Amino acid sequence: MSEVLRADDSHPGGDDAAGAAVSALPGETYLGDGLFASFDGYQLKLRTGDGHNQVVYLNDEVYEALLGFVSALTQARLIQEAEQK
Numbered sequence: 494m495s496e497v498l499r500a501d502d503s504h505p506g507g508d509d510a511a512g513a514a515v516s517a518l519p520g521e522t523y524l525g526d527g528l529f530a531s532f533d534g535y536q537l538k539l540r541t542g543d544g545h546n547q548v549v550y551l552n553d554e555v556y557e558a559l560l561g562f563v564s565a566l567t568q569a570r571l572i573q574e575a576e577q578k
């Protein structure tokens with residue numbers, strides 16, 4: 494089993510409010526479909542739990558791009574559903 498990355502393990506010095514909030518996050522959260530997420534205080538870590546433990550790190554810019562993609566996908570789905578009614 495791979496290690497659990499905790500928010501306060503990688504970036505010491507969490508004395509400020511943001512650091513305190515990050516260290517309050519769980520080490521790793523199961524998202525479903527064999528995907529786990531954690532945050533190291535700087536970037537989001539996505540890990541597969543399929544035995545290969547492949548990892549993808551998302552910094553702020555990539556995370557924002559992902560949110561934009563999800564938002565556009567949601568809007569497209571809402572439009573499609575409205576057109577079907």
